[in-house]
Amino acid sequence: MNIKIRDDLWLKPEYLNHKIISGNKLRKLKLNIAKSKTMGYHSLLTFGGAFSNHIAAVAQVGKDYGFNTIGIIRGEELRFKINENPTLKFAASCGMRLNFVSRESFRDKSSEAFLQKLKDEFGPFYHLPEGGTNDLAVKGCEEILTAKDANFDYICCPVGTGGTIAGLINSSKPHQKILGFPALKGDFLKTDIAKFAKKNNWILVNDYHFGGYAKINMELISFINRFKAEYNIQLDPIYTAKMMYGVLDMIHNEKFPSDARILAIHTGGLQGIQGMNMRLQEMNLPLIQ
Numbered sequence: 001m002n003i004k005i006r007d008d009l010w011l012k013p014e015y016l017n018h019k020i021i022s023g024n025k026l027r028k029l030k031l032n033i034a035k036s037k038t039m040g041y042h043s044l045l046t047f048g049g050a051f052s053n054h055i056a057a058v059a060q061v062g063k064d065y066g067f068n069t070i071g072i073i074r075g076e077e078l079r080f081k082i083n084e085n086p087t088l089k090f091a092a093s094c095g096m097r098l099n100f101v102s103r104e105s106f107r108d109k110s111s112e113a114f115l116q117k118l119k120d121e122f123g124p125f126y127h128l129p130e131g132g133t134n135d136l137a138v139k140g141c142e143e144i145l146t147a148k149d150a151n152f153d154y155i156c157c158p159v160g161t162g163g164t165i166a167g168l169i170n171s172s173k174p175h176q177k178i179l180g181f182p183a184l185k186g187d188f189l190k191t192d193i194a195k196f197a198k199k200n201n202w203i204l205v206n207d208y209h210f211g212g213y214a215k216i217n218m219e220l221i222s223f224i225n226r227f228k229a230e231y232n233i234q235l236d237p238i239y240t241a242k243m244m245y246g247v248l249d250m251i252h253n254e255k256f257p258s259d260a261r262i263l264a265i266h267t268g269g270l271q272g273i274q275g276m277n278m279r280l281q282e283m284n285l286p287l288i289q
């Protein structure tokens with residue numbers, strides 16, 4: 001059930017659908033889990049950064065659904081820091097095999113040669129791309145919007161690799177407009193989304209990435225803490241806080257028509273807060289409450 005924030009703004013609490021395989025990650029993995037089972041795979045292999053929600057989700061999937069999981073992690077230096085990193089520590093505790101590669105090799109993550117090398121090393125596996133975006137992930141995300149959401153004019157969501165917004169676009173109604181709030185800088189996103197999106201009723205709002213992926217400042221930290229105090233809803237610093245900050249800022253600046261009904265998708269990601277707080281502590285900044 002959607003949660004009312006203001007008369008014109010509602011929140012879809014996707015983060016409540018699972019504690020770890022949270023929000024959009026559950027939607028993106030669901031059909032892939034079914035397919036890999038049908039195809040008889042015993043292992044899932046995927047890619048991610050040190051604090052990746054997708055890595056945590058796949059590790060938990062492995063545990064819950066009986067797959068071996070292999071996580072190819074960006075950054076060789078992390079090899080000796082698993083226990084200092086809450087996401088990697090969690091993934092390892094679920095039984096995920098962590099394999100650390102240099103940033104340079106990581107860039108090769110979708111090349112056939114690299115995947116073949118990984119197959120030689122780990123045996124056959126079902127490949128999930130970084131962030132989990134593929135056809136089935138987009139299809140899973142098409143289930144986020146339901147018939148009851150048809151009366152909203154604007155659907156807002158954070159964007160990482162673009163799979164989630166593509167699913168929302170595909171299942172949206174013709175009168176609806178989808179606004180994506182990228183959590184990172186980069187022009188490639190538009191092309192990536194267009195590969196999966198079947199309609200043109202969407203735009204990206206690039207004004208609220210706060211300097212780039214996982215970048216944060218005092219203003220965003222206090223926004224997260226104020227939002228929680230006021231609505232009792234936890235936002236994550238990487239994705240949902242930036243989107244929600246953007247949506248409210250746009251409302252205040254009258255960027256929406258005055259009678260617009262807006263639905264913001266809370267895509268989850270709360271497992272990342274602990275890791276972010278460790279970084280904030282190192283930088284002597286206030287913590288996310």
Ligand SMILES: *Cc1c(COP(=O)(O)O)cnc(C)c1O
Pocket residue numbers: 023024025053054131133158159160161162163164165236239240267268269270
């Ligand atoms: C991964 C993630 C996103 C980005 O989803 P994409 O499908 O990659 O665009 C958004 N929000 C949260 C909480 C996420 O974990």
